[in-house]
Amino acid sequence: MSNIYNISKPIGILGIGSFGTVLANLIAERHSVIMYARKQSTVDNINIHKKHREIEILPNIAATTDLRFLAGHCDIIFPVLPSYAFRNVIKELSDFLTSNHILIHGAKGFDVKIDFTKGPVEIRPKDICTMSEVILEETPVHRVGCISGPNLAKEIAQRQPAGTVLASKFKEVLTIGTDILQCDRFQIYRSNDIKGIELAGVFKNYIAIAAGASAALGYGENVKALLITKGISEMIAIGKTLGVEPKSFLGLAGIGDLVATCSSPLSRNYSVGYRLAKGEKIEQIIATMTEAAEGINTVKVIKYLSDTMHIQAPLVGIIYKIMYEGFSLEQGIKLLMRLNAGQDVSFY
Amino acid sequence: MQKLKKPLEYVNPDYENWGIYKLDKDKDAFLIDVVERIIEKSRKNYPTTRALFDELASTLYQERIRVTTSRWKSDPDDEKDFWNNVKGQIIKFQKAQNWEDADRAVLETLLKKILYRYAYEIVANFKPRIFDLAQRFLPRILFLFLNSKLNSPFKFLFRKMNSFYEKFVITGDFDLIRNLSKKGTIVVVPTHFSNTDSPLVGWTLNSIGLEPVTYGAGINLVGTQPLSFMLNNLGAYKLDRRRKNALYLELLKSYSQMAIERDTPSLFFPGGTRSRSGAIESKLKLGLLSTAVEAQQENFIHHRKKIFVLPIVINYQYNIESSSLINQYLVEVGKEKYVSDSFEYSTTYKIVRFIKHLFNADTGVVISFGKPLDVIGNEVNENGESIAPNGKPFDIKGYFEIENKIVRDEQRNYEYTKILGDKIVKSYFKYNTVMTSPLIAFSYFLLLKRRHKHLSLFEIMLLPKEDRIIKRERILEVISLLKVRLMELCQEDKVNISDFILENSAEAILVNGIDSISLFNSKKVVYADSDGNINSQDVKLAYFYHNRLIGYNLEQYI
Numbered sequence: 001m002s003n004i005y006n007i008s009k010p011i012g013i014l015g016i017g018s019f020g021t022v023l024a025n026l027i028a029e030r031h032s033v034i035m036y037a038r039k040q041s042t043v044d045n046i047n048i049h050k051k052h053r054e055i056e057i058l059p060n061i062a063a064t065t066d067l068r069f070l071a072g073h074c075d076i077i078f079p080v081l082p083s084y085a086f087r088n089v090i091k092e093l094s095d096f097l098t099s100n101h102i103l104i105h106g107a108k109g110f111d112v113k114i115d116f117t118k119g120p121v122e123i124r125p126k127d128i129c130t131m132s133e134v135i136l137e138e139t140p141v142h143r144v145g146c147i148s149g150p151n152l153a154k155e156i157a158q159r160q161p162a163g164t165v166l167a168s169k170f171k172e173v174l175t176i177g178t179d180i181l182q183c184d185r186f187q188i189y190r191s192n193d194i195k196g197i198e199l200a201g202v203f204k205n206y207i208a209i210a211a212g213a214s215a216a217l218g219y220g221e222n223v224k225a226l227l228i229t230k231g232i233s234e235m236i237a238i239g240k241t242l243g244v245e246p247k248s249f250l251g252l253a254g255i256g257d258l259v260a261t262c263s264s265p266l267s268r269n270y271s272v273g274y275r276l277a278k279g280e281k282i283e284q285i286i287a288t289m290t291e292a293a294e295g296i297n298t299v300k301v302i303k304y305l306s307d308t309m310h311i312q313a314p315l316v317g318i319i320y321k322i323m324y325e326g327f328s329l330e331q332g333i334k335l336l337m338r339l340n341a342g343q344d345v346s347f348y
Numbered sequence: 349m350q351k352l353k354k355p356l357e358y359v360n361p362d363y364e365n366w367g368i369y370k371l372d373k374d375k376d377a378f379l380i381d382v383v384e385r386i387i388e389k390s391r392k393n394y395p396t397t398r399a400l401f402d403e404l405a406s407t408l409y410q411e412r413i414r415v416t417t418s419r420w421k422s423d424p425d426d427e428k429d430f431w432n433n434v435k436g437q438i439i440k441f442q443k444a445q446n447w448e449d450a451d452r453a454v455l456e457t458l459l460k461k462i463l464y465r466y467a468y469e470i471v472a473n474f475k476p477r478i479f480d481l482a483q484r485f486l487p488r489i490l491f492l493f494l495n496s497k498l499n500s501p502f503k504f505l506f507r508k509m510n511s512f513y514e515k516f517v518i519t520g521d522f523d524l525i526r527n528l529s530k531k532g533t534i535v536v537v538p539t540h541f542s543n544t545d546s547p548l549v550g551w552t553l554n555s556i557g558l559e560p561v562t563y564g565a566g567i568n569l570v571g572t573q574p575l576s577f578m579l580n581n582l583g584a585y586k587l588d589r590r591r592k593n594a595l596y597l598e599l600l601k602s603y604s605q606m607a608i609e610r611d612t613p614s615l616f617f618p619g620g621t622r623s624r625s626g627a628i629e630s631k632l633k634l635g636l637l638s639t640a641v642e643a644q645q646e647n648f649i650h651h652r653k654k655i656f657v658l659p660i661v662i663n664y665q666y667n668i669e670s671s672s673l674i675n676q677y678l679v680e681v682g683k684e685k686y687v688s689d690s691f692e693y694s695t696t697y698k699i700v701r702f703i704k705h706l707f708n709a710d711t712g713v714v715i716s717f718g719k720p721l722d723v724i725g726n727e728v729n730e731n732g733e734s735i736a737p738n739g740k741p742f743d744i745k746g747y748f749e750i751e752n753k754i755v756r757d758e759q760r761n762y763e764y765t766k767i768l769g770d771k772i773v774k775s776y777f778k779y780n781t782v783m784t785s786p787l788i789a790f791s792y793f794l795l796l797k798r799r800h801k802h803l804s805l806f807e808i809m810l811l812p813k814e815d816r817i818i819k820r821e822r823i824l825e826v827i828s829l830l831k832v833r834l835m836e837l838c839q840e841d842k843v844n845i846s847d848f849i850l851e852n853s854a855e856a857i858l859v860n861g862i863d864s865i866s867l868f869n870s871k872k873v874v875y876a877d878s879d880g881n882i883n884s885q886d887v888k889l890a891y892f893y894h895n896r897l898i899g900y901n902l903e904q905y906i
Contacts, residue, residue, distance in 0.1 A: 005750045075751055094738050099746030140736040142724065142747060142767065143760070171759045172750065 005176050010034045010062075012074030014089065016042055017291050018153035019106060020080035021055050026156065026186055027078075028058040035063040036070045055157050071096035076104070076176065078147075079131075082292035083109025087134050094139040104145035104166070104177050107131045108201040109294040110301050123304040125242050130198040145173040146194055147181070148201035148253040150260030152267065156186070163187035165253040167197035189252055196248025199239050203249075204258040205269045205295030206302060207231035210319050211262035212273025213329055227315070228258050233346065234313050238302060241309050269295035282323050299323060314339050352518040356557035359526045363476045366559040367533070367612035368583045372474040378610065379467045382602050386463055387456060389598070397452045401441065403594060404458060408434050410593045418590050422567055430465065434458065459595070466599045472562050472585040472607075479582055483554055513555075519781075519844075520717025522556050524730055525658065528720050529558050531732040532654035533611050533647075535640045536561055539629060539661050539776055540617040542669055549615060549660060550582070552715050562607055563615035564600075564636075597635070605639035609646050611653055618772060622669065624677035626895035628661075628776050637772075638765040644723040645748045645761060654732055657725075657768065659718035659775040665785050665864040666873075667892075674892040678806070685806040714783065716844060718775035724764050725771030777899060781844040782834055785873075788861030789893030791826040792818055792874050792882055794906060796890075809887050818882045820858075826906055827854040833905045843900060858882075865893060 010032040013024045024033045037043050046052050046063035064070055070077065071093060081089055086107055097103075111129040114121060129137065132144045145168030156162055166177045166188050178188045191197050207227055214223045232255060236246045248254060261267040265274070272293045275285050286296065303320040306313040318335055321327035327335075363369050371378060394400040411431050415423075437458050441451070528534065538549050546563060553561060565584035585603065588596070608614050616636045619629035644655045667673070678686045719727045722744050726734040733741035747764065748754045795818045800808055831854065837843045849857055858876075866872045871885035873893065884890045 005755070007751065009751055095740075098742060099744050100749055100752065101746075138737060140726075140738075140742055142764065169763050172755070172757055176750070 005172070005179065007031065007076065007176060007180065009076075010074050011180055012036065012070045012077035013080060014070070014077055014093065015080035015106075016046075016052060016063075017080060017082070018053050018055070018157075019151065020078075021052050021057070022153045022156040023078060023080060023106060024061050025055065025058050026183065027180055028061045029183055031180060032060040033058075033062070034070055034074055035061060036067060037063055037065060040065055067093050068096045071098075071101065075100050076102045076180065078104050078106060079135075080106040083107050083111060083131065083294060084292065084297070086131055087111050087138065090134055090138045097139045097141055099140055099142075101139075101141045102143040102145070102173055102176065103135050103139070103141050104147060104168070104173065105131045105135065106147045108148065108198075108205065109292075109297065110202055112297075112301055116297075116300050116304055120307070121304055122308045123301060124308055125305070128242065128301065128305065130195055130202075132194050132198060143170050143173050144168065144194070145170070145177050146198050146201075147177070148197050148257065149189075150252065150257045152260060152264055154266050159185060161185045161187070163189060163252055163256075165189050165191050165197050165251060167191040167194040167248075167253075169194060191248060191251070191253075193244065193248045195242070196239065196244040197253045199242060199244055200235065200249050200251075200254035201257060202294065202298055203235040203238065203302070204231070204254070204261055205293070206299045206316055206319055207235070207258055208261035208267050208269035209273035209276070209293075209295045209299065209323075210315060212265075212267070212270035212275075213277040213322070214273075215265075215270075216274045216277030217329055224262055228255070228262055231258060231262075231315060234315050237311055237346075238306060238313060241305070241311055268293040272296060276322065277329050296323075349519050350522050352513055352522065352555060354513060355555045356522065356526070358557045358559070359529050360559050363479075363559075366476075367607075367610065368472070368474045368560050368562050369476060371562070371607060371610055371612045372472070372583075374610075375471060378606065379464070379471060382467055382599065382606050383460060383463045385606065386595075386598055386602050387460065389602075390456075390459060397455060400452065400455050400459070401438075404434075404455060404462070405438055405442075407462065407593045407595050408438055410591075414590050420567075420590075424469075434462065462595060463599055466596055467603065469567070469588070470585050470600065470603055472583045473581050474560070474562075474583040475581040478577075479560060482582060483551070516552070517714045517781075518552055518555060518717075519714070520556070521719065522717075525717060525720060526557055527730055528656045528728065528732055529613070532656045533608055533643075534558065534561070534613040534656050534658055534720075535608060536613070536615040536658045536660060537618050537637070537772055538615070538659070540619045540622050541626070541662065541673075542622060542664065542667055545617070545622075545662055546584075546615070548662065548713070548715070552660075553613075556717075559613060561613040561615040564604075601635065601639050604636055605643045605646075608640060608643040608655060609650075609652065614640075618769065622673060624673050624680070626667075626670065626674060626677075626892035627898050628773075628780055628896065630773050630899060632769040632772060634762070634765045634769055637769060638762055641723045641761045641764050641768065642758070644744075645754065645756065648745050648748055649754050649756075655723050656728060656732070657721045657723060657772070659721070659772050659779065661716045661718065661776055661779040661781070663714040663716070663781045663783055665713075665783050666867050670889055670892050671886075674888050677892075678809075678888060682806050685804070686809075714781040714844075714846065716779040716781055718779045721768070721771055721775070723768055725768040778842055779844060780896075781846055782849060782897065783846045783864075784848060784857050784861035785865035786893045786896035787827060787830060787834075787849065788823070788858055788874055789865060789890045790897040790902065791823050791830060792884065793887070793890045793894035794903060795822060795826060796884075796887070798906075805891070809891070811887065813883065816883050816887065817877065820876065820880045820882055823882050824854040824858060827857055829905055830902055831857070833902055834900075837900060 011027050013020050013033055013035045016035060016037045024035050027033050035046060042052065043063040043065050046057050046061065050057045079090065111134045112123065113127045114123065116123060132146055135141055135144050145166060147164045147166050149164035151162055151164050166174055168174050169192055174190045178190065182188045211224060211227050214227065232249055235254065236249050239249060261270055264270060268291060272285055272295060276282065299316060299319050302313065302316045306316060314336065318332045322329060322332045360366065390400060394403055408431065415427050415431055441454060536549065536553065538545060546565065550560065560583050562583045562585060564587040567586040567588045587600065604614065618632040618637050620633040623629055640655055640657060647653055647655065722728055722734045724744055724747055728734055729741060734744045736742045796808060796816060800811065831849060834843060834845050838845050848860060862874055862876060865874055873886055873889040874882060874884050877883050
């Protein structure tokens with residue numbers, strides 16, 4: 001790994017969710033870090049009490065409520081925001097960004113240009129932006145990257161080893177990003193297919209909901225394996241419609257992340273499915289969550305997209321019916337079993 | 349958007365300050381710089397002696413094939429001797445079979461020898477007196493020669509050339525472009541549909557007062573045509589399209605890049621060759637374009653000028669090369685499904701016919717300058733500052749920096765070139781001026797295709813006369829619908845429309861289009877039969893002109 005770049009400025013973290021916080025700690029082992037938070041109380045917690053979300057904050061992390069300060073001091077910024085807030089915050093930040101900046105995001109959701117929240121609408125590929133596309137649209141920054149993979153924040157906070165995929169079209173972003181992130185408990189795999197890696201991270205969320213529901217019903221490993229493998233097939237089919245090649249779905253950000261989120265109660269999307277299966281309504285679940293479960297919106301977006309584009313995506317169809325059309329889980333499972341499943345492997 | 353009424357004064361009247369003149373004066377030093385930079389690069393690209401040897405051996409292999417199988421009149425007489433000599437040195441080196449570091453100097457000497465040969469073959473010449481002569485008299489002489497309606501040829505010879513600007517509509521933000529030419533180096537990137545594009549763009553740039561540009565011309569054209577003497581002295585560098593070896597291509601790129609670095613305005617056709625299908629180029633060749641980005645990086649390092657990329661869209665009502673272009677396209681995509689019936693006049697004959705018709709027709713050519721861009725594809729303001737997506741001026745130097753230090757990175761710059769390419773394509777579509785002939789061809793071919801939707805493109809080409817008829821009322825209806833949609837697109841800044849289309853009815857558009865589209869061709873591309881219905885004697889040409897309007901999704905409005 002080349003170290004010709006000698007990054008000496010602090011690294012910026014935009015977002016104070018659990019992943020943003022553990023990412024800040026991880027980077028702070030070798031670089032100073034500036035975090036951005038909207039609330040002064042959060043900033044005080046980080047700067048004075050050195051604690052946030054029950055996680056100890058390393059000494060060389062400072063927090064600010066000032067985006068100009070963040071952009072002025074950090075050339076490399078990691079936006080780790082929920083997708084629903086992503087565009088607005090990036091727009092706000094845009095005024096302070098220059099051609100010097102590099103942005104590597106860690107968000108796993110879509111930005112959809114039409115309102116899909118009120119019921120079924122036609123969604124076409126042109127209506128959907130990944131987060132890197134939002135950055136390109138809203139800012140002068142071209143050097144964009146993303147990180148995606150099986151990175152459950154609690155496990156990283158416990159200093160357990162993990163790996164992630166860093167994707168960018170720019171080799172220098174990959175080199176610099178690796179240099180910043182890699183340490184003896186965090187391995188970085190590189191990819192130049194940024195859109196594929198972003199979509200893999202988004203799509204797996206709805207499969208995780210199904211996995212959580214299946215676990216709540218007491219189903220075992222057979223169902224989980226079925227969900228993971230058929231989930232990957234479905235992800236690839238939808239990905240092709242959005243113009244990406246299958247290979248990114250087969251790596252750490254695709255299968256890897258899917259295995260982790262389909263197995264872990266630590267995953268927010270998994271817990272959404274789990275609670276659904278236990279009889280809670282989706283509105284109740286959303287109201288009581290402290291952090292966004294990206295899968296809830298992803299289900300709607302992919303359902304409407306696959307309907308519009310005539311993509312065979314039975315899993316998302318069934319999850320949608322359970323979440324929004326009053327289907328019981330048992331009905332959903334029955335429906336899945338009655339489908340004409342066709343070829344096992346149908347992507348190449 | 350301004351419309352040029354008469355030629356503008358030179359921004360920089362003293363030719364001794366022109367980039368192209370200075371490059372010619374300093375030719376030897378320039379070529380030394382070019383060769384030295386490639387030698388420097390070769391140390392990175394071919395780090396071992398063995399790797400450099402392999403590259404030289406590969407160059408020799410390809411050159412010997414070219415010399416024996418593809419000789420041109422323009423090739424120098426000593427070609428065989430030169431490459432035999434290289435062969436001798438390669439064999440001698442190989443026999444020694446010593447790959448120690450000390451041997452690299454021998455190979456580098458050989459590399460230099462090859463590079464200098466290429467460099468002196470490529471290098472552009474520029475003679476201001478010949479340029480002046482060409483600019484003043486060539487268009488007049490051609491005009492005089494071709495226009496039989498003139499009563500007093502001698503008066504005309506010395507009259508102002510304003511009448512040219514009735515036939516050639518030139519639009520653009522000339523004040524901005526002229527201003528930017530003072531602040532930076534201009535790289536012109538026109539669309540390419542005809543062999544007449546280079547001289548036409550050269551004349552247009554001159555008309556708005558810009559200094560002449562250097563551009564690549566096929567070495568065969570420079571060496572064999574009657575105008576070779578002129579071309580050879582007007583700043584064209586010579587490209588040999590037979591040569592595909594890595595050293596030659598590297599030399600060409602470095603030459604182009606370093607000419608820009610030396611503040612020489614340049615011209616590339618980023619589409620590569622002429623658009624065979626007649627469609628606006630949407631996939632650009634990024635190789636030469638990347639030299640503008642690389643040059644900008646070097647200019648930032650050495651505190652030199654900013655580079656401005658200037659897209660130009662050329663619209664002809666009809667294209668004298670259309671028949672051969674579309675034939676080549678159909679042969680390529682149709683393979684066994686298409687049998688070519690290509691016939692092409694000689695270049696000189698074609699140009700003469702073209703210009704003659706141009707002056708007899710009502711409308712000639714529309715040349716639209718797009719908004720100038722920086723090398724990353726951002727628009728620039730009158731101060732030469734780049735404009736960010738949020739509308740504010742910003743400095744693009746940071747794109748080449750990490751923590752305020754410029755880092756050379758070819759891969760990064762290639763990604764920037766792709767972004768620039770996308771912006772140029774957008775600009776082509778936006779500044780494309782729809783004229784009557786493509787509009788009627790689009791309407792006719794679309795209706796023909798709809799009627800025979802079960803037939804392939806190649807089967808449509810072979811339809812008998814009676815199956816090619818489209819009712820006049822139907823085509824008028826489609827022209828009206830398309831006009832409405834094009835006007836919407838025009839308001840959204842996504843296309844331009846000719847004044848004639850804007851100001852006239854569908855009927856007038858149809859009549860004007862029919863009159864213009866077949867001016868040059870022996871067969872009628874689109875015509876009205878005795879019943880007034882619309883037909884074509886050459887469907888593939890109708891398809892060619894139709895292609896000019898693809899990419900706007902107009903089909904879905906019909």
